Amino acid sequence: MSGPAIEVVDSPAAGAALAAERIARALQDAVRARGRADWATSGGSTPVGIYQHLSAPPLVDAIPWAGVHVWWGDDRYVPRDHPASNVKAFDDIMLAASADEEGTAGTNGGRAIPLENLHPFLSGEAIGAERGAASVAAALSDELRAAPLDQVDGWPVFDLIIVGVGADGHVLSVFPGSAALDSDQLALAIPAPTHIQPHLERVTLNPAVLGVAREVLVAAFGADKAPVLANVLGPERDPRRWPAQLAARDGATWILDTSSAAQLDR
Numbered sequence: 458m459s460g461p462a463i464e465v466v467d468s469p470a471a472g473a474a475l476a477a478e479r480i481a482r483a484l485q486d487a488v489r490a491r492g493r494a495d496w497a498t499s500g501g502s503t504p505v506g507i508y509q510h511l512s513a514p515p516l517v518d519a520i521p522w523a524g525v526h527v528w529w530g531d532d533r534y535v536p537r538d539h540p541a542s543n544v545k546a547f548d549d550i551m552l553a554a555s556a557d558e559e560g561t562a563g564t565n566g567g568r569a570i571p572l573e574n575l576h577p578f579l580s581g582e583a584i585g586a587e588r589g590a591a592s593v594a595a596a597l598s599d600e601l602r603a604a605p606l607d608q609v610d611g612w613p614v615f616d617l618i619i620v621g622v623g624a625d626g627h628v629l630s631v632f633p634g635s636a637a638l639d640s641d642q643l644a645l646a647i648p649a650p651t652h653i654q655p656h657l658e659r660v661t662l663n664p665a666v667l668g669v670a671r672e673v674l675v676a677a678f679g680a681d682k683a684p685v686l687a688n689v690l691g692p693e694r695d696p697r698r699w700p701a702q703l704a705a706r707d708g709a710t711w712i713l714d715t716s717s718a719a720q721l722d723r
Contacts, residue, residue: 473506500543536581590646626699
């Protein structure tokens, strides 16, 4: 196993710019090769800078948005407009505030992302109907199974998955020792973690999707990430302790800044 390619840049801003370029290229390549791109994006603060680059020239003009389908690797069990929602940053930056009569959201100076190409976990709808997080995970699983994605060993193949790394080594909403590591469900409800903020119930894709995706991109910036990255990218292999190691696979790309990479063994 050769492991992931690790690229270290000077700052989080430079990392966001590089990640956006890689995402744009992956989406272009997928649409060119298969007529559509299926991208599972992330949440938290990291995607904000990336979205800002993707929503502005030159990248916004280079991406064939009509063929891009956006999924989320995980989310908190909250409505889409909740501050803790992983979808909110995408909506705020990549989409305009309202949809037009043609069913598209005006984005990035007049370009359009078809609303039917967005596939979030529908937690808000489930909360309103007094259904649980497990129903949200089941609905997303059904939607993914019905989508025209290739499969490997029964798992859907995303063209691109972008993830971050939690301070405890979690990836997606798969925490150390999570039952998701042994599950055959495509998407799962995850109890609210007590050891890490926010203490909210989650929904997540099975981490097995990281192993079959065409491209995996990990973005982790800032000095607070340095200790966990030293473990995740260190010599000891224990994905139950550090689930983010599942994204440290051959062919993956990890984009770090000098602060987050400070404790790596060069």
